[in-house]
Amino acid sequence: MTEITFYVARADNGVIGKDGALPWHLPDDLKHFKKQTMGKPLVMGRRTFESFPKPLPGRRHIVLTRDPAWSRPGAEVAHDVDAAIALAGDVPEIAGVSAGGMPDRVIHDAKAVVRALAATGYRPPAPADLAVFGAPLAAELNLGVHLMRQAGHITEYEAHIARKLAYVLCGGDVTRQSTAPEQYFLDLEREAFKSLCGEQKTLARMEHLLKKGKVLRN
Numbered sequence: 001m002t003e004i005t006f007y008v009a010r011a012d013n014g015v016i017g018k019d020g021a022l023p024w025h026l027p028d029d030l031k032h033f034k035k036q037t038m039g040k041p042l043v044m045g046r047r048t049f050e051s052f053p054k055p056l057p058g059r060r061h062i063v064l065t066r067d068p069a070w071s072r073p074g075a076e077v078a079h080d081v082d083a084a085i086a087l088a089g090d091v092p093e094i095a096g097v098s099a100g101g102m103p104d105r106v107i108h109d110a111k112a113v114v115r116a117l118a119a120t121g122y123r124p125p126a127p128a129d130l131a132v133f134g135a136p137l138a139a140e141l142n143l144g145v146h147l148m149r150q151a152g153h154i155t156e157y158e159a160h161i162a163r164k165l166a167y168v169l170c171g172g173d174v175t176r177q178s179t180a181p182e183q184y185f186l187d188l189e190r191e192a193f194k195s196l197c198g199e200q201k202t203l204a205r206m207e208h209l210l211k212k213g214k215v216l217r218n
């Protein structure tokens with residue numbers, strides 16, 4: 001899925017530009033912008049593109065304009081926000097260079113899409129079940145815990161906590177591989193946590209972490 005991130009430098013009073021240019025010269029901010037956007041397609045309004053002396057290196061420039069005749073070297077032209085997003089293609093992130101109220105338009109368009117989906121009775125798909133590896137994997141993890149204990153890397157109580165974790169991650173005592181909803185694992189986790197909370201050494205760990213900000217290796 002493509003994320004659209006807006007990169008905006010904005011004064012406290014809301015100003016982002018003056019007379020077709022930036023109202024300030026902040027080299028560190030320009031460096032930061034370059035670092036954040038390098039390699040990502042930029043989507044911007046026509047006036048912003050025209051404010052650059054030349055296209056910025058290492059980035060595609062997708063330029064919004066309603067003028068069907070407009071074109072410039074280094075600019076990929078889009079006549080609406082949908083077309084701009086489509087032009088960017090299957091990328092993890094589009095860098096929106098904020099101008100011309102484009103964020104408002106994108107939010108407006110996004111709301112329209114969500115409303116249209118809701119009107120068709122759309123429901124998000126049910127979350128997929130997770131793999132339960134059960135006792136065979138737990139045995140392997142517990143062997144690892146045993147070896148770490150033998151080598152003196154963890155305390156006996158840490159081994160005890162690790163075995164509880166293995167139990168939760170493997171989906172309990174089941175002997176065959178299967179699948180289960182996420183809630184099944186959350187229930188196991190809650191049970192394990194509650195049982196640890198009933199032990200003096202876990203309470204001592206919590207108290208130590210809260211008071212001293214460090215893990216107690218008891």
Ligand SMILES: NC(=O)c1ccc[n+]([C@@H]2O[C@H](COP(=O)([O-])OP(=O)(O)OC[C@H]3O[C@@H](n4cnc5c(N)ncnc54)[C@H](OP(=O)(O)O)[C@@H]3O)[C@@H](O)[C@H]2O)c1
Pocket residue numbers: 007008009010015016017018019020021022044045046047048049051064065066067070078079080081097098099100101102105
């Ligand atoms: N501080 C910052 O972070 C920052 C970032 C970027 C720019 N800026 C500054 O902001 C100023 C420029 O911004 P601006 O708001 O005046 O102009 P702009 O958004 O860069 O450009 C406006 C133009 O973009 C086109 N456009 C915008 N939305 C469109 C849409 N949904 N569909 C089709 N075309 C669309 C239209 O072009 P046509 O007129 O050709 O149809 C519109 O006139 C400059 O001063 C610049 O330096 C500041």
